[in-house]
């Protein structure tokens with residue numbers, strides 16, 4: 001099932017049961033901003049059609065990071081500005097085919113040939129408007145601020161802050177309903193990135209997966225990320241074994257193992 005949720009005046013979240021994915025939309029007076037585009041071109045086209053039911057204003061796209069589920073739907077938005085961190089563009093250019101092969105195989109093995117075929121048929125589009133630090137997008141009557149808060153879930157996460165609505169789209173820097181994912185993460189730096197996100201002062205944080213959350217939720221998740229970072233440091237320093245770190249981790253074994261695998265980054 002797919003549905004809209006409104007988290008602020010003209011600030012919407014498109015919630016998907018598939019991967020519990022959340023895609024965003026910010027509507028201004030002369031343009032709208034699409035935050036992430038979905039996991040394949042078909043899902044992107046469905047999202048684009050849903051956006052068109054909300055507004056006919058021209059769109060700009062921002063991709064929070066280069067993981068397929070956030071970035072592979074971009075081709076469906078056609079010829080438009082696509083904003084992203086340079087690392088996001090590099091990941092999609094050099095790693096897009098690797099991601100495609102991995103997820104096609106994954107969905108085939110899971111008996112989801114429909115999703116596998118959709119990913120196979122997707123044209124991967126990389127951002128061409130690059131922002132390594134901060135940028136502002138004027139939508140008319142409101143400005144959205146893009147910010148790279150430092151390495152975290154990936155090395156190139158961007159958040160989209162809508163100051164007048166008190167909303168920030170966090171990408172996968174914040175995750176609700178499942179533990180944060182560490183496959184491409186920088187576990188030692190991640191808590192600092194979340195702190196920078198918190199200092200934006202937004203009351204509502206929209207995770208890349210799961211329901212919108214408040215600042216208390218983000219603070220609690222940051223405390224867990226700090227514990228994981230401390231465990232990573234202890235293992236790298238030889239003060240603790242990986243097994244001991246696993247036993248103390250707030251997250252399941254697979255997640256902690258991924259974090260420990262990237263503990264020295």
Ligand SMILES: [Zn+2]
Nearest residue numbers: 065067153172
């Ligand atoms: Zn991700």
